[in-house]
Amino acid sequence: xxxxxxxxxxxxxxxxxxxxxxxxxxxxxxxxxxxxxxxxxxxxxxxxxxxxxxxxxxxxxxxxxxxxxxxxxxxxxxxxxxxxxxxxxxxxxxxxxxxxxxxxxxxxxxxxxxxxxxxxxxxxxxxxxxxxxxxxxxxxxxxxxxxxxxxxxxxxxxxxxxxxxxxxxxxxxxxxxxxxxxxxxxxxxxxxxxxxxxxxxxxxxxxxxxxxxxxxxxxxxxxxxxxxxxxxxxxxxxxxxxxxxxxxxxxxxxxxxxxxxxxx
Numbered sequence: 001x002x003x004x005x006x007x008x009x010x011x012x013x014x015x016x017x018x019x020x021x022x023x024x025x026x027x028x029x030x031x032x033x034x035x036x037x038x039x040x041x042x043x044x045x046x047x048x049x050x051x052x053x054x055x056x057x058x059x060x061x062x063x064x065x066x067x068x069x070x071x072x073x074x075x076x077x078x079x080x081x082x083x084x085x086x087x088x089x090x091x092x093x094x095x096x097x098x099x100x101x102x103x104x105x106x107x108x109x110x111x112x113x114x115x116x117x118x119x120x121x122x123x124x125x126x127x128x129x130x131x132x133x134x135x136x137x138x139x140x141x142x143x144x145x146x147x148x149x150x151x152x153x154x155x156x157x158x159x160x161x162x163x164x165x166x167x168x169x170x171x172x173x174x175x176x177x178x179x180x181x182x183x184x185x186x187x188x189x190x191x192x193x194x195x196x197x198x199x200x201x202x203x204x205x206x207x208x209x210x211x212x213x214x215x216x217x218x219x220x221x222x223x224x225x226x227x228x229x230x231x232x233x234x235x236x237x238x239x240x241x242x243x244x245x246x247x248x249x250x251x252x253x254x255x256x257x258x259x260x261x262x263x264x
Contacts, residue, residue: 123161
């Protein structure tokens with residue numbers, strides 16, 4: 001047999017590698033099996049740089065908005081398109097009994113004048129009906145007495161300003177102050193406004209313990225206060241048998257006239 005040197009060398013090299021190197025089939029992986037080491041075919045260093053830069057901008061944006069207090073562009077646009085609607089403030093409602101002596105008016109001055117003229121087109125008074133009614137509202141609102149019901153009381157006491165009883169038109173006495181009998185005419189007042197003021201103050205004497213804000217012109221104010229002291233009357237029906245005697249339904253009749261005024 002002829003010796004072949006090349007074949008001999010090849011056999012020696014193969015034997016050496018088979019002994020020195022472990023089997024490739026037994027090689028252990030050098031990475032954790034749980035880690036995905038697949039490479040994205042679309043990955044590139046430039047894309048990675050852009051991704052990191054964008055993440056940093058997104059993460060930093062809320063911090064800038066919080067620190068500066070500025071709104072984003074989208075938030076500002078929404079604010080323009082949908083402005084906040086201010087909350088409606090409810091008006092305070094004042095509860096008041098219809099039959100209370102003290103309080104604010106429910107009827108208007110126009111209703112008072114219209115009702116008077118519908119019953120008596122020619123009232124025997126020194127001023128116009130509009131002026132007389134305005135006095136009731138001026139004096140009544142100053143003292144906290146309801147002027148509309150006080151005017152209804154004046155209609156009852158004077159017979160819609162026709163008079164015909166003991167009191168005469170020249171007295172400017174619209175509520176029978178001091179008239180205790182058919183022969184005692186009662187108080188006189190120099191003007192229509194003073195007559196209205198005395199009427200309001202007399203109601204105040206029954207319904208409240210404080211002094212009137214205007215100078216006292218009611219000649220019987222002190223008498224009423226001395227009798228009632230700390231006691232007061234709150235409703236018109238409580239004037240029954242006090243303002244008028246016997247006057248069993250005196251207050252109710254005043255409220256009936258007042259209801260007629262409200263219908264105007």
